[in-house]
Amino acid sequence: MLFTSVDDVSARLAETGYLASPAVATTVFLADRLGKPLLVEGPAGVGKTELAKAVAEVADARLVRLQCYEGVDESRALYEWNHAKQLLRISAGRDETWDEARTDIFSEEFLLSRPLLTAIRGDEPKVLLIDETDKADVEVEGLLLEVLSDFQVTVPELGTITASRRPFVVLTSNASRELSEALRRRCLFLHIGFPEEELERRIVRLKVPGLDETLAKSVVRVVGALRAMDLRKVPSVAETIDWARTLLALGADHLDETVVRDSLGVLLKHQDDILKAGAKLDLDAV
Amino acid sequence: MSTAERLTSLVGALRAHGVRIGTGETVDAAQAVEALGFADRELLREGLAATLLHSTAQRPVFDPVFDLYFPRGVGGPDTGPPDRDDLRERLAGALAANDESLLARLAAEAVDGFGGYGNSPSSDGWSSYQTLDRLRPQTLLARVRDDVRGRQGMSGFTDRLLEDEIRRRIEAFRALVATEARRRVAERRDRDRIARRAVAPTTDRVDFLFAGKDRLAELRRTVQPLARKLATRLAARRRRAARGSIDLRRTLRGSLSTGGVPMKPVLRRRRPARPELVLLCDVSGSVSGFSDFTMLLVQALHDQFSKVRVFAFVNRIDEVTRLLRHGAADAEGLSARIRAEATLTGWHGSSDYGVALGEFASLYGDALSPRTTVFVLGDARTNMSDPNLPAVREITERARRVYWLNPEARAQWGTGDSAAYEYAESVEMHECRNVRQLSALVGRLLPI
Known part of the structure; x- marks a missing residue:
């Protein structure tokens, strides 16, 4: 058990610089208690990956990361035999019988372990981060099922390797593809949305310490207003922080039309959105 | 009603709304309840959501159902019949301060005071429509705005955001009133039936022909x-x-180099x-x-x-x-x-x-x-x-x-x-x- 209570989760994550909403803290606590993987969904830039890093820091665990992409396969995710080394071994031992050589070259020494196998081997605490799971092909999900439900990996030549110590698993997804029901059932589900005003203000203050309180408040309110608009891409927490940094760099001590108009590009990434937001916020009224 | 029973009927109601929940998840949810306890209702809500749900789209169904099976309280508030003007006064204050727990209490009082209709046990009930119609929270907008401005002063740029923010708070208050009215009705009638009927379905199950304007807008976003x-x-x-059948002609042509033995089957390429x-x-x-x-x-x-x-x-x-x-x-x-x-x-x-x-x-x-x-x-x-x-x-x-x-x-x-x-x-x-x-x-x- 990593944590004793939900408050303990919030407090210790906060020490590492991750301010968790009650929903996040509760789910992390349960994932730890029930020993289940955590599937995190949400828009880009709300801190899905950061959460895994923060948990690893709190637990003083090694972070093992599997970055998914289209075409990631077994040999990238699970394990691979080190063919070159196997060949060397065979040519080194000329006078051996076939049986000796065969049993020998399929041993642990020649196994290259990839993130999933690394995460379940060994005794030190680990956090396994499977990032952007939705980018991987459907076949990889099947691969994950065995690892995530029983925390074991079967290597045909070696047998089944079972985790002596279960890693804390975090899967993230941007929902660009629907993950299979089988994978979802094995996980606790957490949706991280945009934080509430109060929490976001604390995040901004924490990440951009130089910004004064009232300006931080205004920044968060403007971002909140932008999120309520029907835009193609609404600004996320990462953009809020970027904007706060920009304002600090510009030396602005309060918001006005000119400052907002000049720096709106930090928050919004589409020209249509910038025009729309400009019209709604009356930026041209000056 | 025991906790286990409460949990299984909550799961039953969610299943009736098309959320697929297996026995395994129900057991997880029970473990979550054990680990979290009943001290904090919001934590319990998040815990159950994490164990029972599988996607974001299911959340809008989950929340009202949760409110029915794990209600904030039982019965009405014991404050006695409220005075309409007094309630509006306090509501304006709560909206200006954006005090969420106070808003929830006021919603309970409002439904208790203005939402009741009928007096025979079979036909009476609580109506959020009637409550909101008498209370008219939307007319408080100008007052709350002036109130906030009076306290903070005209705060420059962000002042233009104020009205929309207050509008959103009023909208949230209306939702609180609806939840409260549903809870009171469920107390009088069969909870399971209310949970199935009175909770709006997920967006993908809304009938095209009966969808209201805002539901259609929501649909378009999907x-x-x-x-x-x-x-x-x-x-x-x-x-x-694309992995098609064998191309006989090209396979035979290829087999000439191996003395007529077709070593390598050539597959027919599909035209996209x-x-x-x-x-x-x-x-x-x-x-x-x-x-x-x-x-x-x-x-x-x-x-x-x-x-x-x-x-x-x-x-x-x-x-x-x-x-x-x-x-x-x-x-x-x-x-x-x-x-x-x-x-x-x-x-x-x-x-x-x-x-x-x-x-x-x-x-x-x-x-x-x-x-x-x-x-x-x-x-x-x-x-x-x-x-x-x-x-x-x-x-x-x-x-x-x-x-x-x-x-x-x-x-x-x-x-x-x-x-x-x-x-x-x-x-x-x-x-x-x-x-x-x-x-x-x-x-x-x-x-x-």
């Missing part, structure tokens, strides 16, 4: 994600289909068939929500097809493909623009499938080829005029496949002026009442 999902599914199907799609959409008022949505969906899928042509009709038919393309940014006004810019009506304004289909067959026959798949979208209600079956037969003969998607429940087909069964004899007709059915049909029927 077009892009749905299109992306379908596109990956179609692409996967195409990839699988990009099929053409034609959509015939009834856009008369009664079904416009449905055809709008489907048009946007098909347009969003357009890179999957070599050619998509969209026709709209009421009782005359006209091509609207161009309107759809530059209309991607403005989905709301789509049907208005189609009606303004295309010739859809002749002598009268009610839909006439017979004339429209006949006109399509004679004027736009060139849109049909053996590679074309035609989708007809509409309720097949011809207003008693001739359904013109020969035209439909002509279309089916010239196109590869013709499907008809009908937004009406199957039980309604053939009733009144519906010619559904007559058309269904020559065209494959499917019931398509909500997004869930539509995405299943599109995934299955779209040609690859």
